[in-house]
Amino acid sequence: xxxxxxxxxxxxxxxxxxxxxxTVLEVLPEAVLLQYSASTEFVSARPAIDLLLALPRxxxxxxxxxxxxxxxxxxxxxxxxxxxxxxxxxxxxxxxxFVGARLREGLSQAGDIYLPAVSVHRQFKxxxxxxxxxxxxxxxxxxxxxxxxxxxASISLSNASDGILAAVGPEGGWTPYELDLLSxxxxxxxxxxxRTLRSDTACVATLAILACRTDRVPMRGG
Amino acid sequence: xxxxxxxxxxxxxxxxxxxxxxTVLEVLPEAVLLQYSASTEFVSARPAIDLLLALPRxxxxxxxxxxxxxxxxxxxxxxxxxxxxxxxxxxxxxxxxFVGARLREGLSQAGDIYLPAVSVHRQFKxxxxxxxxxxxxxxxxxxxxxxxxxxxASISLSNASDGILAAVGPEGGWTPYELDLLSxxxxxxxxxxxRTLRSDTACVATLAILACRTDRVPMRGG
Numbered sequence: 001x002x003x004x005x006x007x008x009x010x011x012x013x014x015x016x017x018x019x020x021x022x023t024v025l026e027v028l029p030e031a032v033l034l035q036y037s038a039s040t041e042f043v044s045a046r047p048a049i050d051l052l053l054a055l056p057r058x059x060x061x062x063x064x065x066x067x068x069x070x071x072x073x074x075x076x077x078x079x080x081x082x083x084x085x086x087x088x089x090x091x092x093x094x095x096x097x098f099v100g101a102r103l104r105e106g107l108s109q110a111g112d113i114y115l116p117a118v119s120v121h122r123q124f125k126x127x128x129x130x131x132x133x134x135x136x137x138x139x140x141x142x143x144x145x146x147x148x149x150x151x152x153a154s155i156s157l158s159n160a161s162d163g164i165l166a167a168v169g170p171e172g173g174w175t176p177y178e179l180d181l182l183s184x185x186x187x188x189x190x191x192x193x194x195r196t197l198r199s200d201t202a203c204v205a206t207l208a209i210l211a212c213r214t215d216r217v218p219m220r221g222g
Numbered sequence: 223x224x225x226x227x228x229x230x231x232x233x234x235x236x237x238x239x240x241x242x243x244x245t246v247l248e249v250l251p252e253a254v255l256l257q258y259s260a261s262t263e264f265v266s267a268r269p270a271i272d273l274l275l276a277l278p279r280x281x282x283x284x285x286x287x288x289x290x291x292x293x294x295x296x297x298x299x300x301x302x303x304x305x306x307x308x309x310x311x312x313x314x315x316x317x318x319x320f321v322g323a324r325l326r327e328g329l330s331q332a333g334d335i336y337l338p339a340v341s342v343h344r345q346f347k348x349x350x351x352x353x354x355x356x357x358x359x360x361x362x363x364x365x366x367x368x369x370x371x372x373x374x375a376s377i378s379l380s381n382a383s384d385g386i387l388a389a390v391g392p393e394g395g396w397t398p399y400e401l402d403l404l405s406x407x408x409x410x411x412x413x414x415x416x417r418t419l420r421s422d423t424a425c426v427a428t429l430a431i432l433a434c435r436t437d438r439v440p441m442r443g444g
Contacts, residue, residue: 063285201289209430211414
């Protein structure tokens with residue numbers, strides 16, 4: 001893929017460990033043998049954003065994994081919702097091997113090494129009432145909703161020291177029941193702007209805004 | 223598409239004019255006859271963000287039009303760049319009929335009526351030196367670059383009263399020459415975070431952050 005020869009150096013990393021440099025020792029038909037040397041250079045902090053995502057259409061979900069990993073997310077909680085069609089849960093785009101490959105593609109694009117944790121939940125109520133506290137310890141909980149009064153760009157993130165849990169609804173939005181249940185479990189309603197966005201656009205927008213707002217300026221040479 | 227019958231009311235709008243309600247008068251095989259009534263309800267302001275976009279791969283550009291229109295953008299300036307492959311400019315994804323259809327799809331999704339202006343430029347230097355001032359009157363000019371020292375979430379937008387012109391580079395980034403040329407024409411280097419993002423992710427992220435930062439809270443009933 002990288003079109004390199006023996007002796008070349010490539011940037012690489014070990015999942016959950018380090019980034020570094022690989023020196024090409026041998027190019028085989030199906031693989032490249034590298035000598036890996038971990039670097040002491042700045043590694044982005046593990047992102048502290050958890051995403052609760054009402055499962056979009058498989059075609060959309062398929063493209064979304066790599067984008068989510070590239071933007072940086074700690075955990076992806078895939079959920080049912082009233083407006084999520086049941087057969088979506090049987091799609092190959094939720095199979096662990098498929099998901100892992102697409103997530104690694106996104107990490108590799110972004111030069112990141114932290115693989116997001118992924119879980120899939122077919123019952124929204126059970127997820128929110130019973131499982132969510134174990135999945136995410138973020139006290140700052142936000143639900144995206146075009147009718148939210150607060151803007152994601154300006155809402156206070158002062159309670160975000162344990163990270164942020166953001167919930168993005170299905171195409172067509174959350175139902176009032178779902179919004180009430182989320183609200184009863186500490187989710188505050190925020191909007192990106194007053195537009196209804198497709199759920200992949202809303203996810204990328206949400207993670208980008210939060211990444212940008214919680215990003216620290218890294219130390220750089222030169 | 224909407225599965226409606228005679229007498230039903232649907233939300234609709236007239237490009238660059240108004241949003242309103244259509245009452246279904248007749249359902250024909252290929253069309254629906256509506257009686258349109260413009261509403262006096264709040265219409266989002268025309269977005270004041272211009273995007274200078276180094277043309278991505280056709281497959282990526284194809285999906286991007288609707289997302290850009292949904293997020294809201296005043297003008298899309300598609301540009302060549304050193305790392306943009308020339309044949310991309312001959313792709314059908316730049317044909318006006320195709321572009322218009324995808325932009326209207328995005329507007330319709332977002333409930334918006336303002337069609338972005340689109341222009342295509344095959345010479346980066348000519349664009350930046352000769353044409354850009356006529357295309358965008360935004361004095362706030364930003365170029366996205368993962369090595370930028372300022373964050374898009376925190377940079378001052380105090381000179382953004384005429385809107386914002388944001389430049390998103392090709393896969394692989396701008397060259398130093400291109401960054402220097404942009405810089406000489408008033409573009410400030412900003413980053414989303416310290417990751418390299420795919421250009422469609424970077425576009426959506428950029429528009430979302432800017433939309434969110436410049437959004438005013440609309441008046442709402444209830």
